[in-house]
Amino acid sequence: MDLGTLYLSEVRERLRGTKQLGDRALAQLPEEHWHTVLAPEGNSVAVIVQHLAGNLRSRWGGLLGGYREGVEGESPTRDRDAEFEDAQLSPAELIARWDDGWQVFLDALDHLRPDDLTQTLTIRGEAHTVLGAVERAALHASGHVFQLVFLVKTLRGEEFQSLSIPRGASAVFNAQMLRRA
Template sequence: MNETSDPTTLGEAFVSESRRQLAESVALIRHCLGQLDDDEVWRRPRDDMNSIANLLLHLAGNLRQRFQAVISGDPDDRNRFGEFTERSAIPKADLLGRFEDSAGKADAALAKLAPEQLVETRRYMLLAGSEEKSVLGIVIQALTHLNGHAQEILHLTRMQLGDRYAFRQPGGVPPEMRTNRG
């Protein structure tokens, strides 16, 4: 068996890449929030759409449920309905703190995963009932969900800021090659 087909090496590589993906989504969300004020994070494009604040509450709840409750076995205290109906104008710093706390605990749960645990299954509640899924599948779903909402937050931020939006630059790009696009 060569190194790339070793399940332990493959499992370790999956966990490492999952942690990198989690950090990248958190960094994108942090970048967007750094450009918005408290009122802007609560602004809704339309009444039937989510604010960035509600998305942060939702992501914090989702990460907490998937990584702490489902994967790590902690009690599930999620209030999904409340994530979307909250309107109390919680300050941006508090929202970001809640989100980053959940993301940090998700990263810690990933760091503790042994490769053989990725094929174990867990049962958890969804809107349509309960489901049993592998830990690997739960991680993939949670990170895909996070990245989708991170892109939504990016879009909402750009819609609000227009030309004032400051683009992120990839690491290592020389100053003379930096643009306001990318």
């Protein structure tokens, strides 16, 4: 397998896992906490979801059918500033936006070919390789997902269900993994 094919396979898998992590965190958040802000100038879960969904739709919507030369990785209709204003959407509306943004991004990734990775994609007029744009998006999305996990864990307190290996359970987990190998 060539490096480009391997990279695309790995990044698709990792980003699907990143979305799942966010899904599992959001599933634990009661309706009354979606719009809670922990500090002045902080973002609520709702605002982070609005922003990330808007970013993913804007940046990757032009590549849904695959890479095309000259595609601008920022939709001219995007209102980024509005993404940071709480629109007071319901959890169901926010999840719909979340799922839509991720679907656009993951569909675009599914249509990329290894040869596309070295092509140029501009974002707000700044040139990137497609590989660089994917990495930029992966880091951006991961950062916001980890913010969501932190917020949900903080808001849920002792009721939060671990999304990975629970504290004190590493030895049991490692033994299970070794038995599978």
